[in-house]
Every structure is written in C-alpha cells, then in structure tokens.
Amino acid sequence: MSEAGRERVLRAALELFGRNGVAGTTLSALRTAGGVSVGSFYHHFPGKEAVAEALFVECVGMYQDAFLGELRAHDSARGAVSGAVAFHVRWCKEHPDRARFMFTERPAASAALDERNRAFYREVRSWWRVQVRHGALIDVDGTTAFVLWLGPAQELCRMWLNGQSPEPAEEQVGWLSAAAWRSLGGGHAD
Structure with missing residues (x-):
C-alpha cells in the first residue's frame, strides 16, 4: 500500500x-471506504485496532504540536x-471529527503514543517549572495542573x-480562561 493508500485508510477511519x-x-x-485491497491494507496495518491506534497518535500529535506552538507564542504565563x-x-x-474521536476512543497504550506523550509533557513541564521559579504559576503536579488548566474547556x-x-x-471561552488563570496564577492572579 502506498503512503497515499495508508492516508486514505486513516481518512476513512x-x-x-x-x-x-x-x-x-x-x-x-x-x-x-479507504479504497484498498486486503493485501494492501495488511501491508501497513495488522488490523482495525492498529488503524485506530495510528489515527489516535496522529490526532494527538496534531493537537500537541499546535498546543506547544500556542504555548511558545506567549511572553507571559497569564497569556499562555x-x-x-x-x-x-x-x-x-476546527477539528471536530478528530476531537470527537480523541474524546470517545482510547486505544490500548502503544510505544508511539507513549513516546509522543513523553516528549510533549517533558516540554510542558519544563515551561511550567520556569514559570513556577519566577512565581508566575503555582507549584502543583502535572495532573492537577491539567485539570485546573484545561479540564473545564475539555468538558465544554x-x-x-x-x-x-x-x-x-x-464569552464562555473568556470565562474559562479567566478561571484557569485564577486557579493557576502564582500570586499574580487577579
């Protein structure tokens, strides 16, 4: 299966x-739906679950790369x-189909997802630690930070x-942004 065939399967998925x-x-x-033969399909994917995993990793990667870009675009902790x-x-x-898939499907842990998550969280934690050292953010564990920061927006x-x-x-986004800052700002929240 060519890379184009692999991509057609992922789009169909x-x-x-x-x-x-x-x-x-x-x-x-x-x-x-992907327009591939049985042999072509099995050349890249051992089964349907592998397609779900590849699609999930792709969606998570798109989100994480864009999130890090957003994080880097701000000069202040409050702005970020x-x-x-x-x-x-x-x-x-902008990506409702991908977001819905990520919210509803959780493939089994995989090396590709683990590797991507480790790199992503390492960068976010590094940024967070710098902000804590400057007193801009509170010093909390990553899970608590995530829940306070993005939990309400994710649920919305x-x-x-x-x-x-x-x-x-x-207006809702504004409220959630302000609430996240009030929760996480290290003495600078207003």
Whole structure:
C-alpha cells in the first residue's frame, strides 16, 4: 500500500469511527471506504485496532504540536494559560471529527503514543517549572495542573461534540480562561 493508500485508510477511519465507533466499524467497510485491497491494507496495518491506534497518535500529535506552538507564542504565563484554553476550544472547533474521536476512543497504550506523550509533557513541564521559579504559576503536579488548566474547556468541548450543548461561545471561552488563570496564577492572579 502506498503512503497515499495508508492516508486514505486513516481518512476513512476518521469518518467511519466517528459515525460507528471502532467497535462498530468492520474491517471490510474500512478497506472499502479507504479504497484498498486486503493485501494492501495488511501491508501497513495488522488490523482495525492498529488503524485506530495510528489515527489516535496522529490526532494527538496534531493537537500537541499546535498546543506547544500556542504555548511558545506567549511572553507571559497569564497569556499562555489563557491562550491555551482558547486554543483548546478553537482546535476542537476546527477539528471536530478528530476531537470527537480523541474524546470517545482510547486505544490500548502503544510505544508511539507513549513516546509522543513523553516528549510533549517533558516540554510542558519544563515551561511550567520556569514559570513556577519566577512565581508566575503555582507549584502543583502535572495532573492537577491539567485539570485546573484545561479540564473545564475539555468538558465544554466534549459536551458540545456529543450534542449535549451548543457550540462553545467566545464569552464562555473568556470565562474559562479567566478561571484557569485564577486557579493557576502564582500570586499574580487577579
């Protein structure tokens, strides 16, 4: 299977998994929608679960790369904290199929995902430690920081993507950004 064929399978998977879930998508439907033969499919993927893993890693990679770009774009901790909240909502709006897939499907742990996550969190933690040393952010563990920083925005996007609420409004993003800063600002929160 050429790289173009691999990409067609991944694009088909995004659509089919989004509509039917991984469990509800047959390998035959995935191959047909991707326009590849059985042999071509198995050349790159040992099965449907491997497609789900590859798609998940791709989606996470796109999100993480863009998140780090957002983080680097700000000169202040406050700007980065608020900007990352707005980024999260914006990314979900710009990539609703990918965001929905990431919220609903969790493939088994994989070396590719572990490697990507280690590099991402290492960079975020390094940035965070610098901000803590300067008194700009509170000194909390990574899990607590994530929950306080992006948890509410993630839940707002999840509710919207699941059809439980309207698309997030700019006013909501502003409230969540301000709340994240109030929660995380190291004595500089106002």
